[in-house]
Amino acid sequence: MRAGLIALALMLPGAAMAQQRTQQQQAPRQDTLADQVERNIRTCIGSSQDMALIARCMDSQRAVVAPRLETAVERLLATQADPARRDGLMAVQAAWANYRNLRCDFAGSNPERGAEAAADRAACLLQFDLARTLEIEAFLQPPPPTPPQPQRQQQRR
Template structure:
């Protein structure tokens, strides 16, 4: 139980941030952050094994990863100017480099011992989840102004 709590404590701040970012957009029935959280709780269960926690988080990255790649490709596809598309691709490449370096650092703390692998896995999942949700929010159609929404609700 302690291990599951640690895993969720590592992941939930990022999930909460990602959900806060998404709260500005219309809620979706298949909210990715909630899905990932449920899957991790189910995978970890009452286990006390930090290696299992890391594997559970890594397995969720295999779910989030293709969705992130699709979102990035869709966002690149919105760039009609080749120079802007190139610059956006460079931004994404820099983000990947930062994520990897940051999470390698998070997972290299000798004081954390065997828990450092879970720290790295949680970091990678948190970054990928947040970036996916950020890009999907950019791709979402803009919501109508509040006054227009109220008029539509009255009809």
């Protein structure tokens, strides 16, 4: 069960991870945010089966991710020169946060999970915040340069 919770917490949407892998291939190997979070959670949990500890470890990593998410959102908002677009983006972010909270509150309220429900909620929140951070940071990355296209010779008629 513990392994399942850890796996749940560390699963990231494929697109965000693919983008991060592409960036890694272009630069020297660095620990990604997901790698750092995973390593820190494994260190924090160790071999414990205590669900309260597992939830606290995930909450502590969420506290590490939160400032980076806030910075990414602020950077994304700064790209919007049109006030209406900026307001729209703020509404999207607020709706995302509301969905995250409702979804994770639901995940953490399953009475059949007992003491594990709190860890389920913490894992859900961490997963959402981590994925959103990676999504926004990937969006903010400049596109890779397009390779020059070979010129075609014009055909004569």
